[in-house]
Each structure stands twice: as structure tokens, then as C-alpha cells.
Amino acid sequence: MNEFPPVVGRFAPSPSGDLHFGSLIAALGSYLDARSQQGRWLVRIEDIDPPREIPGAAQNILHQLETYGLEWDGPVSWQSQHHARYREILEWLISHRNSYYCTCTRKMIQQSGGYYLGTCRTQGHRATDAALRLYQQSPVTHFNDLLRGTVVCNPQLAQEDFIIHRRDGLFAYNLAVTVDDHDQGITQVVRGADLIEPTVRQLTLYQQLGWQAPDYLHLPLALGPDGNKLSKQNHAPALPQQNLQRTLIHALILLGQEVDKEWQDFTVRQLIDEAVKQWQRVKIPINSTFITTDALSTF
Known part of the structure; x- marks a missing residue:
């Protein structure tokens, strides 16, 4: 009998644009790490910020994942369908005095040094035109990363009472992702290094x-020729719809995996299955990787 709980991983993109090469590295790393442990891999669309969403992007993302052979288990989860659950958690935090309303603006916080100093903790503000902040009673300042070892966070960030429900009525990312990961039984979160800092906030909520x-x-992270990470905000191009094997192979190389020349003649399914068999977490590089615009044609 297996004494360890089954592995459940996930990929959770926001529908603010198509997947790009940086997204593929995150999705592929998450998929391979879960599948190599005979685990389940779930997909969740993080659609809780309508102003940033692009019509049709969610379906495009799901199609891209299928095209690149990244098949998920069970139905797709949509954060926009979880509002009642988020409200339930907010009400619990309010009733246990683990949160409070804040009317401070970003400009006010910047003027006080860039970190929120708990100004409204004792002000007794009401919910009208206010954000809800988590009252940090026992901040998490560090955590163990399966690749990087002990990661120590900026203490000012770790101690900050962060927003869990926005002034505009939207649920904050850290609240939604924590609730969803817990409710879906996620056992491992494999994602890009740009999300290291929010981890301590999510651990505080846990x-x-x-x-x-x-x-x-x-x-x-995959970096473009300008040294910035590939991202939707930086207008990274969408994943190509041709030469899929070459793109996958390049992503595997950047993830430190050993790749055979013959893999370029495999179907996408054969390539993914072989990558699962050969996956070695210990070979993943820690540092971000610089790529050039013609990097995908070099293999």
C-alpha cells in the first residue's frame, strides 16, 4: 500500500490572452512533474478579473493545451463559478476577526514607504468603498521550495496585511488561489518563479x-531578447500552431531535460509520453533562461 497521498498538480492560467512560450514552460513542467509520479493534473481558468480578460481567450488556452498534448483530468474548473465559496471564507475570516476593512489608496501606501503599515487595523471602517485586508497575526517569512530549498521572503512583504477582497468588489488573487487549491486537493503547485513572493501570503492564509x-x-522563467520575462503584459507571441514538436523540445531543453534527436520525428503524444518517462526534477535549472527570437528553430 502506498503510504503517501496521491499527487495532484494543476495549471491555472488567466484568460487575459493566449498561451505563449513562457506559459508552455510552466504548463509542461507542472504536467510532467505530476504525471511522472502517476499523479493527476487539473486545469483551472482563473477568471476573477473581468477587466483584464479577453473574450475567447479561455477557450483558446484550452485548445492550445490539447494541441500540445497536455491533457487534463476531470472537468475544467472556473474561478468565476466559485464566488459563493470565496464569500463563505471571507465571512469566516471576518467573524474570527482575522480581517478588517481598509480605505487606504495605493498613493497613500507609496507615500508611507511602499508597504502597508496597518493604518486601518483599529479604525473600524465599514465595507462601503473599502478593501478587506487579512490581519497578519503570525506572518510566514520563508518556505521550502522543492527546487530551490529554503526561500526567505522580504520581511516587510511577509508582515504586510494584504488585500483579500478588493475595493472594486473583486476577489483578490491570493484568496481565490488558496481556496481553490485547497478545495481541489492540490498537493503540489509547480509554477513560474515570478510567483515566489505571493507564496508566503498564500501560506499565511493556509x-x-x-x-x-x-x-x-x-x-x-523564459526571458526574451530584451531580458524581460515572456508574458502577456510584454506582448509575448502566442504559441505556434506548427512545428509543435520543435517547440516542445526547446521547452524541455530549457527545463534541463535530456532530449534525443529522434524525438523530433515523434508525434506530439509520443513526445509527451517519452518526456514523462524521462522527467528528472533534479535537472531543472534554477535561474531564468535567456532566449532569442529564433531560438525555436535552433534544434
Whole structure:
């Protein structure tokens, strides 16, 4: 009998644009790490910020994942369908005095040094035109990363009472992702290194809610020729719809995996299956990787 709980990983993109090469590295690393442990791999669309969403992007993302052979288990989860659950958690935090309303603006916080100093903790503000902040009673300042070892966070960031419900009525990312990961039974979160800092905030929520936190592994980021990470905000091009094997192979190389020349003649399914068999977490590089515009044609 297996004495360890089954592995459940996930990929959770926001529908603010198509997947790009940096997205593929995150999705592929998460998929391979879960599948190599005979685990399940879930997909969740993080559609809780309508102003940033692009019509049709969610369906495009799902199609891209299927095209690149990244098949998920069970139905797709949509954060926009979880509002009642988020409200339930907010009400619990309010009733246990683990949160409070804040009317401070970003400009006010910047003028006080860039970090929120708990100005409204004792002000007794009402919910009208206010954000809800988590009251940091036992901040998490560090955590163990499965790739990087002990990661120590900026103490000012770790101690900050962060927003869990926005002034505009939207649910904050850290609240939604923590609730969803817990409710979906996620045991390991494999994602890009740009999300290292929010991890301590999510761990704080796990702690205050009395939940078991998943393990975390933060992958290196793909950088463009300008040295900035590939991202939707930086207008990274969408994943190509041709030469899929070459794109997958390049992503595997950047993830430190050994790739055989013959793999370029495999079907996408054969390539993914072989990558699962050969996956070695210990070979993943820690540092971000610089790529050039013609990098995908070099293999």
C-alpha cells in the first residue's frame, strides 16, 4: 500500500490572452512533474478579473493545451463559478476577526514607504468603498521550495496585511488561489518563479484557515531578447500552431531535460509520453533562461 497521498498538480492560467512560450514552460513542467509520479493534473481558468480578460481567450488556452498534448483530468474548473465559496471564507475570516476593512489608496501606501503599515487595523471602517485586508497575526517569512530549498521572503512583504477582497468588489488573487487549491486537493503547485513572493501570503492564509498547504516548486522563467520575462503584459507571441514538436523540445531543453534527436520525428503524444518517462526534477535549472527570437528553430 502506498503510504503517501496521491499527487495532484494543476495549471491555472488567466484568460487575459493566449498561451505563449513562457506559459508552455510552466504548463509542461507542472504536467510532467505530476504525471511522472502517476499523479493527476487539473486545469483551472482563473477568471476573477473581468477587466483584464479577453473574450475567447479561455477557450483558446484550452485548445492550445490539447494541441500540445497536455491533457487534463476531470472537468475544467472556473474561478468565476466559485464566488459563493470565496464569500463563505471571507465571512469566516471576518467573524474570527482575522480581517478588517481598509480605505487606504495605493498613493497613500507609496507615500508611507511602499508597504502597508496597518493604518486601518483599529479604525473600524465599514465595507462601503473599502478593501478587506487579512490581519497578519503570525506572518510566514520563508518556505521550502522543492527546487530551490529554503526561500526567505522580504520581511516587510511577509508582515504586510494584504488585500483579500478588493475595493472594486473583486476577489483578490491570493484568496481565490488558496481556496481553490485547497478545495481541489492540490498537493503540489509547480509554477513560474515570478510567483515566489505571493507564496508566503498564500501560506499565511493556509495557516489562518487551518488547512494543509501543498508543496511548491518554482520553475525558471523564459526571458526574451530584451531580458524581460515572456508574458502577456510584454506582448509575448502566442504559441505556434506548427512545428509543435520543435517547440516542445526547446521547452524541455530549457527545463534541463535530456532530449534525443529522434524525438523530433515523434508525434506530439509520443513526445509527451517519452518526456514523462524521462522527467528528472533534479535537472531543472534554477535561474531564468535567456532566449532569442529564433531560438525555436535552433534544434
